[in-house]
Amino acid sequence: xxxxxxxxxxxxxxxxxxxxxxxxxxxxxxxxxxxxxxxxxxxxxxxxxxxxxxxxxxxxxxxxxxxxxxxxxxxxxxxxxxxxxxxxxxxxxxxxxxxxxxxxxxxxxxxxxxxxxxxxxxxxxxxxxxxxxxxxxxxxxxxxxxxxxxxxxxxxxxxxxxxxxxxxxxxxxxxxxxxxxxxxxxxxxxxxxxxxxxxxxxxxxxxxxxxxxxxxxxxxxxxxxxxxxxxxxxxxxxxxxxxxxxxxxxxxxxxxxxxxxxxxxxxxxxxxxxxxxxxxxxxxxxxxxxxxxxxxxxxxxxxxxxxxxxxxxxxxxxxxxxxxxxx
Numbered sequence: 001x002x003x004x005x006x007x008x009x010x011x012x013x014x015x016x017x018x019x020x021x022x023x024x025x026x027x028x029x030x031x032x033x034x035x036x037x038x039x040x041x042x043x044x045x046x047x048x049x050x051x052x053x054x055x056x057x058x059x060x061x062x063x064x065x066x067x068x069x070x071x072x073x074x075x076x077x078x079x080x081x082x083x084x085x086x087x088x089x090x091x092x093x094x095x096x097x098x099x100x101x102x103x104x105x106x107x108x109x110x111x112x113x114x115x116x117x118x119x120x121x122x123x124x125x126x127x128x129x130x131x132x133x134x135x136x137x138x139x140x141x142x143x144x145x146x147x148x149x150x151x152x153x154x155x156x157x158x159x160x161x162x163x164x165x166x167x168x169x170x171x172x173x174x175x176x177x178x179x180x181x182x183x184x185x186x187x188x189x190x191x192x193x194x195x196x197x198x199x200x201x202x203x204x205x206x207x208x209x210x211x212x213x214x215x216x217x218x219x220x221x222x223x224x225x226x227x228x229x230x231x232x233x234x235x236x237x238x239x240x241x242x243x244x245x246x247x248x249x250x251x252x253x254x255x256x257x258x259x260x261x262x263x264x265x266x267x268x269x270x271x272x273x274x275x276x277x278x279x280x281x282x283x284x285x286x287x288x289x290x291x292x293x294x295x296x297x298x299x300x301x302x303x304x305x306x307x308x309x310x311x312x313x314x315x316x317x318x319x320x321x322x323x324x325x326x327x
Contacts, residue, residue: 005034005184011118011149013109013139014042016081019124022156026297027122028089029160033188036120038089040082040098041112043105044074075100106142110310113149122152125291125298144272144287144300148308150181151300158297162266166194166296168256171233174271178301179237182269192242195234196259198252199226223247253289260296268296272303 012027014020024040031038082098089096101108113121123140140153167182169175179195186193199222227247234245248255260268272287287300 005188007034007120008036009116009118010036010038011113011121012040013123014040014082017124019126019156022159023122023124023154024085024089025159026152026154031094037095040086041101041109042078042082043101043103043108044078045105105139106146107310110147110308111312113147114308114312118149120152121147121149122154125153125155141288141291144291146309148302148306153291153298155297158266161189163191164263164265165191165267165269166196166260166263166265167269168196172271174301174303178269178271181301183241187241192244194244194246194263196246196256197230198255199249253286256290257294260294265296267299268294269299272300
C-alpha cells in the first residue's frame with residue numbers, strides 16, 4: 001500500500017458559489033501537502049445567459065451586431081473573477097492556473113480531465129431541492145458517475161485538514177484503490193483511518209449451516225467468518241498508521257452513513273464499481289446515495305479499467321489564457 005499522496009495535478013470546478021470556494025480551499029490544502037499544481041476551471045454553459053450582467057453596449061452588439069463585443073465582455077468578466085479567486089490563494093509554494101471553457105459543464109470537465117491528465121477533481125456540494133434532485137440531478141452526482149479521475153465533493157463545513165477519515169470496503173479491487181487513497185490522506189493529516197465492512201452474502205460460507213455448533217446462533221457464525229475475512233484483508237494491505245476496523249450488519253449505504261455520523265467523519269472515501277460491458281456506468285448507487293444523505297465530504301475512486309462515457313471529441317477549447325502565480 002502506498003504511504004504517500006500521488007496527486008500532482010488538481011482540477012477544481014468553479015461556479016463562483018460558496019460551495020466551489022470551499023472546494024478551492026480544500027484543493028489548496030492538498031496542493032500544499034503534495035506539491036501539486038492547481039487549476040481552476042469555469043465552464044460557461046450558455047453565453048447568452050450572461051446577458052443580464054452585460055453592459056448596454058454589449059447587449060446591443062449581441063442583438064444587432066456580430067456579438068464579438070458581448071462575447072469578449074462576458075469572457076473577460078469570467079476570467080477576471082477566476083483571477084481574483086486565484087489571487088486570494090496565491091502562495092510562494094503554490095502554482096495556480098485558471099481556464100474558462102465554453103460548453104456543457106459536465107462534458108467539458110470530463111474532457112479536460114482526460115486531456116490535461118488531472119489526477120484529482122474537486123467540486124463543491126450544493127444543496128438542492130427535491131424537484132431539482134429528481135428531475136435535474138447535480139453536477140457533483142454526475143461527476144462521480146462519469147469523471148475518470150477520483151472526485152472529491154467538498155462540503156463547506158468540512159474544509160481543510162480532515163480530523164477523521166472513513167473508508168468502506170467490500171474487498172473488491174476498486175475498494176483497495178480507495179483504501180490506498182484514504183490511507184495516504186490519513187497519514188498526511190496524521191489522523192486515524194476508520195475502515196468499515198458491512199456484512200453481506202459474500203461473508204456467508206456455503207457450508208455454514210453444517211458448521212454451526214450447538215448453542216451458537218447462525219448470526220454468530222457468520223459474524224465470526226466475516227471478522228476473520230476482514231482481519232485477513234486488512235493484514236494483506238500492509239497499511240501503515242492507525243487503522244481502526246469496524247464490522248457492521250445492514251444495508252451498506254445506510255451503515256456507512258450511520259457510522260460516518262457516529263464517528264463525526266470529515267472525509268468519506270469509497271470506491272465506485274464498474275459494471276462489465278458497459279463503459280463508464282456504475283453498478284449500484286451507494287456513492288450516489290451517500291452524496292445525497294451523508295454530511296461528510298465524499299471522495300470517490302474509480303476502478304483501474306474505468307472508461308469515461310463522454311467521448312473526447314475535439315480537443316477542449318480553452319477560451320482564456322492560464323495564469324501561474326509563483327512568487
